[in-house]
Amino acid sequence: MQRIRIAPSVLAWDLGDLDGAVDICKEGGADQVHLDVIDGHFAPNITFGPGTVKALRRRCDLMFDTHLMIDDPGRYLEKFIEAGSDLLTLHAEVLSGESFDELHSKIRRAGRAMGLAIRPATQLPSWAAERLDKVSSLVVMTVNPGFSGQTMDMSVMPKLESLSSMVRERGLATDVEIDGGVEPENVHEVVKRGGNVLVAGAGVYGKKDPVKAIGELRERAMKLGERE
Numbered sequence: 001m002q003r004i005r006i007a008p009s010v011l012a013w014d015l016g017d018l019d020g021a022v023d024i025c026k027e028g029g030a031d032q033v034h035l036d037v038i039d040g041h042f043a044p045n046i047t048f049g050p051g052t053v054k055a056l057r058r059r060c061d062l063m064f065d066t067h068l069m070i071d072d073p074g075r076y077l078e079k080f081i082e083a084g085s086d087l088l089t090l091h092a093e094v095l096s097g098e099s100f101d102e103l104h105s106k107i108r109r110a111g112r113a114m115g116l117a118i119r120p121a122t123q124l125p126s127w128a129a130e131r132l133d134k135v136s137s138l139v140v141m142t143v144n145p146g147f148s149g150q151t152m153d154m155s156v157m158p159k160l161e162s163l164s165s166m167v168r169e170r171g172l173a174t175d176v177e178i179d180g181g182v183e184p185e186n187v188h189e190v191v192k193r194g195g196n197v198l199v200a201g202a203g204v205y206g207k208k209d210p211v212k213a214i215g216e217l218r219e220r221a222m223k224l225g226e227r228e
């Protein structure tokens, strides 16, 4: 299994205090900062764009994991690269094999990594399964994209298990990232099924002590990881 990584989702914090959100990531020892970009088309919310990512980049050296929940990622990709995103995650629902190849080359040429996300109801398309070796992070969403604070959809677990096995059996270095409703109480459900990057919005920022919550998530996940 890949190393456990904790990725707080700043969407769950006060959006008027994103500096504070990244400070919590730094202080809590998070591995990456999960930045949810939503365009109001792909999902029913509007968050922030490349300007905000750029402003945060000046204040934080952690890996920026930019989750693009937007209909036309090709149109804005370069802006998010320039803004300083390290991992650019695009949704399979708005891509084809051809557009994946094109956008993947752009990302790699810029020296960044590409992630591929799927909604809870989406099965990994065959064009994506064929290209999994090019994907740095396979993001399995366990809530419908749009908002922080939803409950994890447990019906996604069989899919998570089979995708993790696919990654393992092929000997790929691809991370399996779980996004949606991750809490200390359900971390074991996703780690035992091969999830290794844990995105947590409310699971970090909704807690009384968000800095401590990052460490707690990691501790729980690692204990389980060792047992596997």
Ligand code: DX5
Binding pocket: 009, 011, 012, 034, 036, 043, 067, 069, 143, 144, 145, 146, 147, 148, 149, 150, 179, 180, 181, 182, 199, 200, 201, 202, 203
């Ligand atoms: C949902 C986003 C998630 C979300 C996670 O559209 O992609 O990253 O903010 O927040 P929680 O962990 O609260 O579900």
Ligand code: ZN
Binding pocket: 009, 034, 035, 036, 067, 179, 199
């Ligand atoms: Zn996300």
